[in-house]
Amino acid sequence: MKRYLLLAAIALPAMIVAQPSPTYAQPATHSATLRNPDHGPIPAGQGGYLLPGGYFSTRGAQIVDRKGNPVRIASVGWYGFEGNSALRGLDSINYKKTMDAIVADGFNTIRIPWCDLLLKQSPTPGRINYTLNPDLKGLTSIQVLDKIVDYAGVIGLRIILDHHSDDGFGGQQPNGLWFDKGPGTDGTDGAGHVGTITAGLFQSDTLALADRYKNNPTVIGFDLDNEPLSHGKNGVSLNWGQGRPTDIWQMYTTVGNALLKLNKHWLIICEGPQSYSNTGNGIAGVGPEADLSPVGGIDGVPAKPVVLIHNHQVVYSVHEYGTAIDDFKANEHPATLIAHMNRDWGYLYTKNIAPVWVGELGSSLDTPEERTWAQTMVDYLNGKDGAQGGPVFTGNLQPVSSSWWVWGYLPGEAPDGTLESDWVTPKPSQQAITNQLLFRLKGR
Helix, strand or coil: CEECCCHHHCCCHHHCCCCCCCCCCCHHHHCHHHHCCCCCCCECCCCCECCCCCCCEEECCEEECCCCCEECCEEEECCCCCCCCCCCCCCCCCHHHHHHHHHHCCCCEEEEEEEHHHHCCCCCCCCCCCCCCHHHCCCCHHHHHHHHHHHHHHHCCEEEEEEEECCCCCCCCCCCCCCCCCCCCCCECCCCCECCCCHHHHHHHHHHHHHHCCCCCCEEEEECCCCCECECHHHCECECCCCCCCEHHHHHHHHHHHHHHHCCCCEEEEECCEECCCCCCCCCCCECCCCCCCCCCCCHHHHCCCCCCCCCCEEEEEEEECCCCCCCCCECCHHHHHHHHHHHHHHHHHCCCCCEEEEEEECCCCCHHHHHHHHHHHHHHCCCCHHHCCCCCCCCCCCCEEEECCCCCCCCCCCCCCECCCCCCECHHHHHHHHHHCCCCCCC
């Protein structure tokens, strides 16, 4: 979300071309990366690489493997468990076939949203074609997720689990919180639904989910809450490090530490609160994509970073979209977008403070403005805007990690997905952008 100058100067259409079908290692080879922590990166598709074996930590603004080598999380979002009780597309494709396509497209990680209902629901009728997915028949939703995680391990993909909402009503929870019942709430999710998830239940559900995968290196991290809002519906307001039930900094600290007691190697991903105004509650100014910035050096991450019982496991996160998703003016032109990112989160790189994972960015790429936005984003993430104050990556330093939204064929949605209707073939325009977000080896 941002930008300003010279849209015509970026000749995107010429860059969006079809890519040849890739060849890549077979699943049996890929599986070696997970169980053998000494195994280095191996090729995926499109010139990208799967992540090396073992878990990951941070060093300054880099995410590194167990040997200290910088890596790039090249993720794609695949949703459904946060509302529909099964991943999208399983009504028309075999899950292994489309996951193979994720590797063929060069991604090394899947960000999977979930809601608290995942732990006790079963797939809604019609959401899974059991003729195409016979091994999923009769399984609960959490058991289907187990199958997804298992197969990801076979083919070398990694998984980041993202708490997206409480009661399964979709994306950004309107009350802006990670819970919707009890002190700090009005007893609803902000969209008229009676709340059922207290802060304590949110924590216990997160730990119950994590406990299933605590010894499985396929799962490398937890995105603790999707798109928290500094000001939610019905007067609900969270804060960063100022106490009270809606202190999201305290939640990140408490739940992050509880997760690290299960597995000290997980990445704990903390999204900055989204805001359209300076809230005066420990969070900085305007940051619709998730604000991590200081106000006069006294607020936000610089003044009060998330500090956990095991150092070097915190990754901060923002979401970035073009004007078709959320037009907040600064994202309309490259120069204003770059300046905005510099201020809200890019400084964490330029000052080598901490890594940021752009947990969602995406577009249908169906207008010149959206294509300009997308190319501006990948250039910034890849360190090409140093002259305008953006991060720069030299030597073996890896560019900013990200998760493109969204995997699938989703006509009528915004964004409408990376794939053609077969749920396997990438759209050329999408692949031309996502190819620039892949993990490529540097200095090895």
